Amino acid sequence: GQSLEQPSEVTAVEGAIVQINCTYQTSGFYGLSWYQQHDGGAPTFLSYNALDGLEETGRFSSFLSRSDSYGYLLLQELQMKDSASYFCAPNSGGYQKVTFGTGTKLQVIP
Amino acid sequence: EAQVTQNPRYLITVTGKKLTVTCSQNMNHEYMSWYRQDPGLGLRQIYYSMNVEVTDKGDVPEGYKVSRKEKRNFPLILESPSPNQTSLYFCASSSRAYKQGEQYFGPGTRLTVT
Numbered sequence: 001g002q003s004l005e006q007p008s009e010v011t012a013v014e015g016a017i018v019q020i021n022c023t024y025q026t027s028g029f030y031g032l033s034w035y036q037q038h039d040g041g042a043p044t045f046l047s048y049n050a051l052d053g054l055e056e057t058g059r060f061s062s063f064l065s066r067s068d069s070y071g072y073l074l075l076q077e078l079q080m081k082d083s084a085s086y087f088c089a090p091n092s093g094g095y096q097k098v099t100f101g102t103g104t105k106l107q108v109i110p
Numbered sequence: 111e112a113q114v115t116q117n118p119r120y121l122i123t124v125t126g127k128k129l130t131v132t133c134s135q136n137m138n139h140e141y142m143s144w145y146r147q148d149p150g151l152g153l154r155q156i157y158y159s160m161n162v163e164v165t166d167k168g169d170v171p172e173g174y175k176v177s178r179k180e181k182r183n184f185p186l187i188l189e190s191p192s193p194n195q196t197s198l199y200f201c202a203s204s205s206r207a208y209k210q211g212e213q214y215f216g217p218g219t220r221l222t223v224t
Binding site: 032033041042043048050096098099102103 | 141142143145150151152153154155158159160169200202204209210211212213214215216217218
């Protein structure tokens, strides 16, 4: 079967670093995506890892370990505008078979 | 401007009255999907399409229909809506030219069925 685990809520201080973990189990695996969604808005794509290791995009980095079925999103130099929900989404088959979980709600406090 | 558009953005309807939510993208994307988002359940895929006339069921297809007659459009049809289909709906599209997990989402349609 398929399962996806992320913490439901995380609180961090402005300027700090936060890591959002994700463990997954899917039938077939091509890679792991991360999306950001602000309240009332649409999800927006952040990053995609197809291979093990770290991908860096500005203040955001994403890591994948395929052998551990584990990934994380690292947000550095947190800003208030980073307060949002973050979804890890394993791709289990082609461009459109992407499974989203319930996401992690990040609150950045002053 | 590259975008995915959905109409209507908000809809209140009654049980059993057929409705269609339209989705259109202007990026010539091959792939399109419909998702619903419910509190505590996250985003769940309803249907997806790999190209014109090619569609497949996602995780929660019951009560929904789709069609892909043109590359840019992917309407979601609720033949006989029920209150459990009250939800926030998102259309998304992606392309072979992008990373596999990269999808572009429309602004969402908030549907209430009474």
